[in-house]
Amino acid sequence: MIISNLLRIKNNRKKGFSLVELIISVGTLSVAGAFILLFFAYSKDINTRSFDLDNSVYYSNYIIESIKAEIWDDEPTDNSLKIESLSQQDGIVKEIYFNKDWEIIETQEDAEYIMEFYLDNKDEIAMGKGLYDLRITVTKKNPYFRSMTVNRTLYTVETKVFISTEEGDSLD
Amino acid sequence: MTKLKNRKGSTSILIILAFLMLIIFSVLAISSASADYRLAQRNANWTRDYYHLEGLVAEYRYQLDLLLYNENVINIDQIADIIRERDPEVFIEFTMEGMNLIRIFESDGGRRILLRTVLDYQMESFKVISLREIPIEFQYKYEIQFEDVEVRG
Numbered sequence: 001m002i003i004s005n006l007l008r009i010k011n012n013r014k015k016g017f018s019l020v021e022l023i024i025s026v027g028t029l030s031v032a033g034a035f036i037l038l039f040f041a042y043s044k045d046i047n048t049r050s051f052d053l054d055n056s057v058y059y060s061n062y063i064i065e066s067i068k069a070e071i072w073d074d075e076p077t078d079n080s081l082k083i084e085s086l087s088q089q090d091g092i093v094k095e096i097y098f099n100k101d102w103e104i105i106e107t108q109e110d111a112e113y114i115m116e117f118y119l120d121n122k123d124e125i126a127m128g129k130g131l132y133d134l135r136i137t138v139t140k141k142n143p144y145f146r147s148m149t150v151n152r153t154l155y156t157v158e159t160k161v162f163i164s165t166e167e168g169d170s171l172d
Numbered sequence: 173m174t175k176l177k178n179r180k181g182s183t184s185i186l187i188i189l190a191f192l193m194l195i196i197f198s199v200l201a202i203s204s205a206s207a208d209y210r211l212a213q214r215n216a217n218w219t220r221d222y223y224h225l226e227g228l229v230a231e232y233r234y235q236l237d238l239l240l241y242n243e244n245v246i247n248i249d250q251i252a253d254i255i256r257e258r259d260p261e262v263f264i265e266f267t268m269e270g271m272n273l274i275r276i277f278e279s280d281g282g283r284r285i286l287l288r289t290v291l292d293y294q295m296e297s298f299k300v301i302s303l304r305e306i307p308i309e310f311q312y313k314y315e316i317q318f319e320d321v322e323v324r325g
Contacts, residue, residue, distance in 0.1 A: 026185045032191045037200035046205035050212040058214050064223060131234040157220050160227035162234050 032138040044143040052113070055102045056155035063117055063136055068161050093118050113154070114139050119161075134163045222305070225285045228277045229303060232287065236273075236298045240291075248293060259264070282308060 010153060097111035098104060117136040138154045186291050236255075245251050248271050255273065263274040270292040278284045288302040 021181075021183045021284050023182045029187050029191065033194070036191075036194045036198050037227075039195075039202055043198070043201035043205040046202070048203070050209040053209075053212040053216055059220060070299040129234070131236060147201060152199075155216055157223050159226070160230040160234075162230040163203050 041145060049144065052102075052140065052154055053111070055098075056113075056115075059096070059098075059102075059134045060117060060155060060157050064134065064157070064159060064161070067119070067132075067134065074075065080169065112141055114141065129162055129164050132163060134159050134161050219280050221283055222280055222285075225277055225279050225283060225305075229285060229287050231278070232275060233298065233300070234288070236289065240295060242299065245295070248291065248295060251291065251295070272301075276306065284308075 094117055095108070096104065096115040096117075097106070097108055098108060098110040098113040098115070102113065108114070115136065115138045117134065120133045121130045135156070135158045137156045140152045141147050141150065142152055143152070186205050191273075202298045229320055239245075239251065239254060245254070252266075252271055256264065259275070261275065261291040265272045266272075267290075270290050273287075273289045273291070275287045276284050277287065284300065286304055286306055287300070289300050
């Protein structure tokens with residue numbers, strides 16, 4: 001009898017959380033969680049911008065050093081950059097297209113990033129070499145997470161290159 | 173010592189602690205991402221500045237070759253005189269190899285690049301011997317005070 005009384009007392013003791021407590025806590029956590037998810041989305045956006053800027057600088061350097069070394073090839077191999085010749089009126093304008101993972105693609109429709117480089121010789125040629133103005137611009141087609149700007153310019157670099165212009169070079 | 177027997181509000185305390193943890197992690201994530209972005213921007217500015225300096229060097233080399241191509245010069249001394257007249261900042265010395273020409277280019281940010289070319293005595297062309305960036309000098313904010321060492325024994 002003593003044992004049954006003790007069990008009854010134990011079963012009658014109130015434990016656990018009330019329904020109101022649970023509802024309020026879940027509601028508070030869901031509202032706060034929405035703000036916190038926004039912070040994580042912001043950090044991902046900033047990481048994406050850093051990644052894009054680093055890739056822009058990397059590929060721009062590749063173009064500049066290739067032109068300076070005069071190893072530019074109009075018939076690229078699988079590992080080299082593919083180029084699309086657009087206009088040769090005032091100089092040489094070429095575009096290179098990248099998808100969202102910074103892989104080189106052929107068509108502009110699927111491109112997320114466009115690298116345009118402009119090579120122009122306005123100075124007199126001396127001793128078989130010419131001074132070229134070289135400008136590279138990298139733009140992003142679609143806007144970032146927190147922005148509405150389309151075709152945003154990520155990186156621009158301007159320099160001059162002093163390279164050979166003898167017949168046989170495949171710059172033009 | 174009294175013990176807390178009332179468990180009302182314990183859920184709220186747990187929720188607040190979880191919320192604080194999430195806030196701290198999100199702030200750390202944003203802080204780390206911002207630091208990465210600043211580093212990427214610094215790298216981009218550094219590269220842009222460096223290629224601007226290289227552009228100045230390329231233009232200078234072009235002007236030197238144009239001098240050999242266009243000017244009616246007889247000997248290397250005339251070339252040296254013309255260069256000194258047009259560019260007072262250049263340093264010229266004559267060695268066994270030919271005429272050594274040393275020029276330092278400076279950007280707006282204070283970075284400097286050194287160009288060293290040589291023109292042989294046959295006056296065929298200027299050859300680049302050295303093209304390198306001169307490191308920016310810096311000073312320690314607090315000077316290190318050295319004291320005499322005591323010799324024991």
